[in-house]
Amino acid sequence: MSHHHESIIREPLMTGKDITYAQITNDILLPVENKPNKAWWIGFTVSSLGALLWVVSISYTFWFGLGAWGLNKTVGWAWDITGFVWWVGIGHAGTLISAVLLIFRQNWRNSINRSAEAMTIFAVICAATYIVAHMGRPWLAYFTLPLPNQYGSLWVNWNSALMMDVFAISTYFSVSLLFWYTGLLPDIASIRDRATGLRRRIYSILSFGWTGSLKTWQRFETVSLILAGISTPLVLSVHTIVSFDFATSLEPGWHTTIFPPYFVAGAIFSGFAMVQTLLLVTRKVLGLENYITMFHIESMNKIIMLTGSIVGVAYITEFFIAWYSQVEYEQYAFINRATGPYWWAYWSMMSCNVISPQLFWSKKLRTSIKFSWFLSIIVNIGMWFERFVIIVTSLHRDYIPSSWAMFYPTWVDVSVFIGSIGLFFTMFLLFIRVLPSVAIAEVKLLLKTSSEQSKKKLIEEGHLDPVEVQYYKESLTKYDSIDMADYEKV
């Protein structure tokens, strides 16, 4: 895509020596074309056990009723909607990376968009299971669709944010799936071309007859851009609508106009954290260090730091507005969050989401792989607590003190949540086994322009300003996939 020359030499988006197009294909398809290694099997076993737990706990809930969960007359939503919002939020990074960064021509997205989009899809699936599972009568879930019926004016309620949710989530899922699959087509065709027998037939069907002609590529580019155009508003709209579930209610602590931007920022925050969690492991296990480089890790950490700060400002604004509004119920809701019986949840949220991302101001920390992974987990935990705090601590003490109650999760609540993580990872691990986890075609675009070897060549050609080169070389020190010895003689 970008064949322009950089005015100042920038950090490479891809590392490694003597990389060819063929090698890129070989590297990336390594897990797809070979038997899985031990690490994959361990991961898959654990994840499928988790998924099994999900099946058991969801079946238990469906069989006995929602009473299996810890909900009560006062707290009508707890781990269910917490889980739902958490998963939807996680999905957002994928869309942001694939759509928004595409439109802004951020080429560093090329190596991470595939996994991030896959993550989006699996996260939205997990979220959608919660929508159905949290219903008292899930077998009537189709009531939420505006289906024609014999009852005349019996229709769905477009005023209800839950109704909007149904559409937001289903649109989001279908667009994401379409975008993801479109991006996959050339890569599936690559697999097809290299495969034999049954595999070839399967990938052949999946590739929709991709020929690789110029016209195909041109259409591919166009479709990608159109889909990116459609997806971009979704990055903002989906979580805005999810936030409407709360913002359009009367509940103190929910009824807040700040929710849409705050939720979107939080979603991107948690999404990038989840991308980090996944990719830092994937890159190691699948040996993709040259494609997912320190540049990517650091960039994502910067986004985490930025969105974490936005979220932090939102938390503080909520408090300010509660005081400024002089609404006693609102004020109590916030004082109760910080000092009430769920203070530990609030302070977990504050320390995980507001304080910990600030550590990324330190370059040393944001370029440390171990720390980045650790912090991504912390952010995931923090964002779960954020939703828990918003939902449970608002509901458990609202207007009428006689109804104030505590929420205690049951084993089923916990199992459904842990199980949904198992389900997510099962899907993700199957994905990296059967489909390329890095967009081969798009990464190949970087080889000639943004790769370390092409830049090294430029340097060796000696046309560059030595100051810039020196600066460039310094920037390479953070890369764990670059041997600085190579640059001693350059």
Place this chain on the structure above:
Amino acid sequence: MDSNKKYWKGLEELNRTPEFVEKNKHEFAEPIPIEEVLSGGGLMGKTPRRDFLKALGFGVGAVTLAACQKVPVHKSIPYLIKPEEVTPGVANYYSSTYDGSAILVKTREGRPIKVEGNPNDLLSKGGLSAQAQASVLDLYDNSRVQDPQQNGSPTGWAQVDAFVKNQLAAIAASGKTISIVTSTIHSPSTQAVINDFIAKYPTAKHVSYDAVSYTGIIKANQNSFGKAVLPHYNFDKADVIVSFAADFLGTWISGEEFTRQYVSNRNNKSLEAKKMSRHIQFESGMSLTGTNADVRIAIKPSEEGVALVNLYNALSGTTLPGSRKLTTANADKAILLVAAELKAAKGKALVVCGSNDVATQVLVNAINSLLGSYGTTIDLDNPSRQYAGNDAEIVDFITQAKNGTVGAALFLDANPAYDYHSADAVKDALKKVSLKISFSDHADETAALCNIIAPNHHYLESWGDDSSVTGYYTVMQPTINPVYNTRQAEQSLLVWSDNPVKDYYTYVRNNWNNNLLAKGGLSGQAGWETLLQTGFVLAAPVAAGSYTFNYDLNAVAQTILNQSAKLAEAKVELQVYQNTAMRDGKRANNPWLQELPDPVSKVTWDNFAAMSPSDIIKLGLDEFEVIKIEANGYTVTLPVLSQPGQAPGTISVAVGYGRTAAGLVGNNVGKNAYPFLSFLNGTFQTNASATITATGDIFPLSQTQTHHSFEGRNVIREASFTEYKKNPAAGSGAEGEHEKYDLWEATNEDHIHARPVYDWVMAIDLNACTGCGACVVACSAENNIPVVGKDEVGRRREMHWIRIDRYYSFNNDSNGHAVTKEKEIAKLDNFNNVTVVHQPMLCQHCDHAPCETVCPVLATVHSSEGLNQMAYNRCVGTRYCANNCPYKVRRFNWFNYWNDSRFDNYLNNEHTQLVLNPDVTTRFRGVMEKCSMCVQRIQAGKLQAKMEKRPLRDGEVKVACQQTCSANAIVFGNRNDPNSEVSKALKSERTYYVLEELNVKPGIGYQVKVRNTGTESLA
């Protein structure tokens, strides 16, 4: 020059194979091979089209058939001969009587499904207690004894009769006593049957005792005025009421009647006439009555007598020997102020005392005599007949049985093996009795010790009568054929005593014809039929005479003070009381009552040790920590409950729990507190000195409310009577008008909901509501509300559509402000200056209902009559509505309560479900429900009016909660009618709407709680 170059696309073209040539002809058009298919070749193909269609047709058909479940055919036969007066779908009402109150029994298709008060009832004018409301469920209790039993195995009535008569004859011949042990019999006909029985068996003796006894009052009246009666109190005639631990609005003698009387001096009507009675309560444990008092002083049981002596001194101006000051200065001061107030209200004052001690009650008589209460607020000439038991009789019976002089013991509505203070003594004594017969309809604790269980009918299956107050006679008529093979106890007694009257119905008729009908000016068959319709006769009351007490009180005071001094030595003073839901424990197997929250503690399904918060802090106990209580040689372990207002140094424990043979519901719920009673000076004493030890265990109690203060929120609005007199709108928030904005009305006309005919609303007077909870049970009965059990209540999942919120607030001595916030309350060191407010809370049927806008499937919508409706069939159960309800009145069916084996013990069995109201559907799991304002009643009322071609009259439709309320705290009606009761009530200056600032436009107006706290602070 022609080029020889030849371009070809493939080898086929180069070689021009025949296939290629053929195909090339049709390069761009391939006609559909219709001809080929139709001309045989196609049909012969591997899957010809027709076969495919056949297979498809068969497949779809087969799958459709397989998917169809055969519709179960329930054969039913319509009435070939329609029973007279039974029209399916139309309820019949029969007048009857419950515990001396005239009632109406609603039956549907032959099943009694609800008990409602008779609006003309002398006692409560249509109000009914929770117990009465719940009594219909006992009819369908499947743990009732279903056949007569001999030695624990079912037998026939003929065998029982033969055996019993034989035995009775032998016992009579041997000269041994035949004891008929009963609780108070206030039915004239039952009493006559017993008298006849005694006439037949001269050694027979009637032993009458009550588990919760009023012997103390009866004996005191005997001593003071020569009349061994329980007086009829007139709380409506009292301007100043001082109660010493008498829970007269709840469990004391005649709670519903007293509630009606009491509230008549405190409700809106009375307030508008600038009149409000003043009520001061001295007590140890917080009773329902104490929560309603204007001033409540916490005193230990040992100080009750001392306080009464001091009150007497202050009123009479003398000093009884041995008088001493109370230990708390404010109580001492209070007594003097109370004395002054009582004096000022002479002739309109009433002092009552809950003690069962004769000496104490004699002193109370003396006080009332000084106040001129006799003939005004106390009526000795038309006495109450509700309790006439004599404690000494049961004690004597047990002594005699132990001595072997009792040959037979018959237990009618008596269960001494449970409620006598020494169950072991009863067991030992009964071992010596050869013939033991229980008439209990359950194999209860005493029945288990008997040779014969001759199960009695439920009262809804019985003929009979009752007389709760002298001159007031109510009739009991059956509303259903006996469900089980039971026989009315009176009938058994008639048979066993070879009475010339062979059946009890005739006996009752005779009794009425000969004695009772005439009292109401009735006679003959016509009179009887009138009686069956009206339900009662009322003889003109005797003019209440005034009585003067003139005996020497020195000895009485000495007894009281000695007893008090002895009790005061205790480490902890134990008070045994009845709570409003369970009372004496006879209905412990009733799940509606078990799940009814105690009005004060909000605890369900358990009793507990109520302790003062300061004591709990002092002893370092945790909430619900189990303590071991030892008193009168009996030890029991109970969880502690922190009870504001509980006198420090005291514990209160409710009786009625700890049944071991009540049935599946009531067994082992709580612990038995009867053994804490003791027999002293001829009566059972309810106070004891106790010691307690902490066990460290925690036993969580299931409360329906766990936050007890209203956090200063204007959900509760209060005013003092002084403020009210200055400004009737005091405290209502209606003083300052402010501009109101409405998002909807300003922008969109469609959003103004049209209410063309009816606009159903409610007014609830917080000053009338005593918090008793009868409405909760009435609502459960009317609306088929499931019982969910202790565990589910503990998870905060009770299903009640109406609840009574109870809030405590505290008076801070230092600045005089009410302390209502939890954090400030925690800093208090004195939890005794507590005031309580009860607030019935139910769906407010908001005009801008927040629940309606958030439901994704429009399962909850507004009606054109102002009702917020639930379409259960449409509900998918997202619970968004409940989350968005600011009043938290929506209830979710977490489980399939009506068909889930874990709830079998409650209402979930075929038999018990016969009590269900067929006009109201039961709700499936996953569905939200809430108060419908008894929409089925509204519809029925509208239909009736339509059929009679007239408008619906105000008051014609009464909702269940309103109907049972003796205090008339709930008014329901049409707001469109400016003359309706509810419109008038809502016009009161005291009216406010809870959370009105949210602009949800609730349809229920509350009226400010007014307290007659007077000018001088007592507390």
